Amino acid sequence: MIRVDGRTLRCADVVTAARTGPLDIDVSIAALRAAEHAWKLADELSTRRVVYGRTTGVGANKDDTVAHSTEHGLRLLRSHAGGSGDPMPDGQVRAMMLIRLNQLLTGRSGISPELIGALADAVRTGALPLVHRLGSIGTGDLAPLAETALALTGERPWVTGHVPPVPVQAGDALAFMSSNAATLAEATLAAMRLNTLTRASHAVAALTYVALDGNPEAYATPVHEARPHAGQVACAAEMRRLLGMHHTPKPGRRVQDPFGLRAFPQVQGPALDAIHYLRDVLAVEINASTENPMISTVHGDAYHHAHFHTAYVSTALDQARATVHQVAELSVARLGDLVEPEFTGLRPFLAAGPPGSSGVMILEYVAHDALTELRQAALPATLGTAVVSRGIEDHASFSTQAARAATAACSAYQQVLACELVAAVRALRMREADLVDLPVRDAFEAASAVLDGSVDDRPLTGDIAAAVGILDRLARI
Template sequence: MTLTALTLDPGRVSLAQLRAIHAGGVRLALDAATAAPMQAAQAVVQRIVDHDEVVYGINTGFGKLASTKIGHDHLAELQRNLVLSHSVGTGEPLAPSVVRLVLATKAVSLARGHSGVRLALADALLALFNAGVTPVIPAKGSVGASGDLAPLAHLACVLIGEGAAQLPDSMGGRTVPGAEAMRAIGLEPFVLGPKEGLALLNGTQVSTALALSGLFGAENVFASALMSGALSLEAIQGSIKPFDARIHAARGQPGQIAVAGAVRALLEGSGIVPSHADCGRVQDPYSIRCIPQVMGACLDNLAHAARVLVIEANAASDNPLVFTDTGEVISGGNFHAEPVAFAADIIALAVSEVGAIAERRIALLLDTGLSGLPPFLVRDGGLNSGFMIAQVTAAALASENKSLAHPASVDSLPTSANQEDHVSMATFAARRLADMVNNTAVVVGIEAMAAAQGIELKRSVSSPRSSVRIEAEFARIRERVAFVERDRYLAPDLEAMRLWALKADLPDALLNILPSHA
């Protein structure tokens, strides 16, 4: 596979670049201008060591033990011990796509020139990335303050020849010890210098990577839900009038305006819309009529979260930070992931609402009194149950997401003998997004399948067709799942449509309103 070269300019890495990193297929390098500030910051740290000044993180203990001074002869051991003692994560390993973001954003953070570490460390992170070597990072064990200490320790372990990493298929695809993984990319394990272990462990990169992964998944199911909603509108022969641009301009909410415009673009040229202009229906149910208002609010949430996460992906979130203009090393709290936790929480709200309104449209399609379609979207009802229980599955998943959407950031448990007495829980806030996105993808996939069924139930040789964009998507759905003529084993169909919703291979009219595509 040909890899696209991508140069990372710390402080200016874009959301589109982060999405490309998450997807894979890129080869990363740091901008050459990063070398000088990194070297200058390392020189500040070395001066402190040479002058035997006492500075947290360089020659002291950590956390509650910060007042303990460490002798010069033990500084390398101090950093190694820090990494080893903090490698206490548990749970399944992070997905390779998430680890790619962790490697890239940790390299970017170090390359901001405030961590005081060698350029070689940042380069080694990108060497792992470029070789397709994935450090094994357990998903659980961080409270999102003092950085993502445990998961980042597992990453740092690989650099020092400990821990484990997954080799790519081209190298055998095995999980190997960290030392073997390093040698597989032509590097010897590092002996960490002053502050280097702490710099690798401190930071919000795991929480941020998980939240970005959740954001990209949320974007996909959001766009797919706009398509499935437009299909449902056509299936019930709903009104396009609530999508009139003047209505949304009168309110002024940007997401609402964008969503209404996207749906109008999808339905432009539809023959179904004018065919029922005089049907006498006054208003459609809210799940159809208020698509712009509900989905627009979700889009605004995603856009705000995206802005926060791009800033964080470019941030120096180490502690303490080195400032080369004055030669100071200052302790602060940039490791506290509260912004990431809030961003993840509002992504969760959006994902939950996307699934909730899609589930209501499924129920609408199945209710013959509201949709005008055969009960449960199948002929010979009674003998056949059609989509009856598929809607139950959608309801179960939409309900599950409502529980998962409870804000994680409102929780806090003190750690480190109350030195770290307020934490963000950002890692869990971000980690649960994968389950929520997957749940919503199933719901949206069921809606799209049900809407296609409804359109086909009303369709005859002479009946009008929808727009070019809707008909093209209808055909793509039919490539994945067949019309339900009679009851059959539907589980494979739901899986095929889940993948359809997650892939979001959709018209530009939808993709262009998403934060990472804009």
């Protein structure tokens, strides 16, 4: 059961929502009462002062006085429900709805209890509205959330299931749309996937280390105590754990390894730190009140602000993608070492057939192709901006695009890791390496159970797919 109270939603809960249709949620009664109090206050404030989006138009129409009415709210929803492109993936829609429900339960939106209840029912039953992918630039997911709201009112279609339609109350429209819940959903799913992949990469790198007879000095405690960045120290400690370096380990074959092994903690460390920071940012955002205006029952007033701007999210996503790209470069470099006889003592490309056999040669091509896709995905989304709504909204974070790029980065990075894993397992099999006393043996056995043991020249498509599929398990070893 997931507790939904506007304060304690976790990134892991968002992943659960994305994977599950009907969701067992416990909606806080106290939070519902606080939300109802804010709704009544917002309605009362709209009778005696200017409240953006309730007694005015929105965007450049902010100075247009309008009647505080249901008709105005419906016009706002209909005009903003102009999303386009492909439908948003089901998992992201489910995650978006859970995040939006949780945000509304912070009790500062001024939205009607009926609409909150309908959204909660949709989350519980697994009902999915038709939501389009395009329509956000990091200053509020207006189009996806307007489409969702209109589905709850019965005006737009459902892809799966449905809930009984509810009326839109005066002031509900902007209050429902004032959120980046769709962007946060994709960002959270990508962040958690990157977290899994970076944890799996320790096991993959450790297997390559054994296959190449790496030098343990690069991971030694005294080395990393001398420059104690948190992620770097954590990476070195994890490598020592996986490789059983509890005492003075035997020296490696080389005085110094190539950077793929030797600099792994120094390159992996920034990625671990960046993903940790990204998760911290998202943990704040999914429990934040972002509605503009904010209805404060404590102060009895409405506050106009810019919490819809998601610079924290976009910059954290850019940093995470950039650091993961560097880690992936090391993975490709280690793959190059694995096909080199000088490092393995085996035949070129880990071949085992007649002279001229190609072995795993194609893995380098696949890995570099995926790395290039990752490089494109790692380009900063925050270097541009947008000026919209007749110049009133003159900056955008593009967190939405940063989140999409993070999704693409996940897909590419797992392909890179899979290629290294296939080669490392083959090298270990061919060398008949002794892994009996090493914790990383569990990773070898898990991968060996799903990877074809044949060393004949053959298509490796299935091996790569199987390697991708085992990464989640390697992350837990």
